[in-house]
Amino acid sequence: MVSRILRKLLLLMYAIIILLPLLMVAAATMKNQQQFYMNPLGLPSSFSLENYRNLFVDQPMIAYFSNSIIVSFTAVLLLLILASLISFGLYRLSNKFAKAILVLFVVGLMVPSQVNMIPIYSFLRDMGLTNSRTGLILVTISLFMPLSVFMISGFMKSLPREVFESASIDGAGEGRMYMQIAIPLAVPYLAATATFLFVSVWNDLLFPLLLITDKSKMTLPLALLQFQGEYSTNYPGLLTGVVIISLPMLFMFLFLQRFFISGITAGSLKG
The missing domain is CATH 1.10.3720.10 (MetI-like)
Incomplete structure (x- = not known):
């Protein structure tokens, strides 16, 4: 029982380690350059798809x-x-x-x-x-x-x-x-x-x-x-x-x- 719980905790930690950088990258795509340099690791103050639009327009x-x-x-x-x-x-x-x-x-x-x-x-x-x-x-x-x-x-x-x-x-x-x-x-x-x-x-x-x-x-x-x-x-x-x-x-x-x-x-x- 203990080994099963420990195994699940290790898998959960591994999932967090994998997902956290991906979520940080996804959050960064919602920022403009000013927001990114002010808070590169945090969540954007307002979510925007402007970077995606600019990518295909420009x-x-x-x-x-x-x-x-x-x-x-x-x-x-x-x-x-x-x-x-x-x-x-x-x-x-x-x-x-x-x-x-x-x-x-x-x-x-x-x-x-x-x-x-x-x-x-x-x-x-x-x-x-x-x-x-x-x-x-x-x-x-x-x-x-x-x-x-x-x-x-x-x-x-x-x-x-x-x-x-x-x-x-x-x-x-x-x-x-x-x-x-x-x-x-x-x-x-x-x-x-x-x-x-x-x-x-x-x-x-x-x-x-x-x-x-x-x-x-x-x-x-x-x-x-x-x-x-x-x-x-x-x-x-x-x-x-x-x-x-x-x-x-x-x-x-x-x-x-x-x-x-x-x-x-x-x-x-x-x-």
């Missing part, structure tokens, strides 16, 4: 949203397709060659993306793909491919081999086994990977900052830098943008929560 937020959605969804979709194909191939091979290839992807995880900034920019410049969504998508895919293969390969190892052996005896080819067996069984795993990748790509600032110069092609994290001036920063406007950026991720997690939790749980149980 900035082309629809264009920023469109750019982030195009880059994030395209990159994540292609990552899932390519990484699942590679992972399925490694799973089916299950030999030293497959293990060596997987090791190469793991090594790719050890290389910081900042190390590749100059060669990536030079390569895209020579290809004429700087300041373009296509170039940003290709760079994003290359950067997150090792992580995607590493995650999906771990999930693929938990799939029962007996199912594929029975399908092979019945005359099913590798393509059919991939489409009709591996993908349906791996849906929770793919959803968990997609959620993680989407959050990472959606919040990425480094390579949009490196590659994108045209305001009409900016993603949301890059667009938020416009609220930071040389001598002052519009913190209420900046935090309002942070809230706006967080909403799609929140809705996506709520939509994929069942798959995400089942994927993580299944992966841990099979491991």
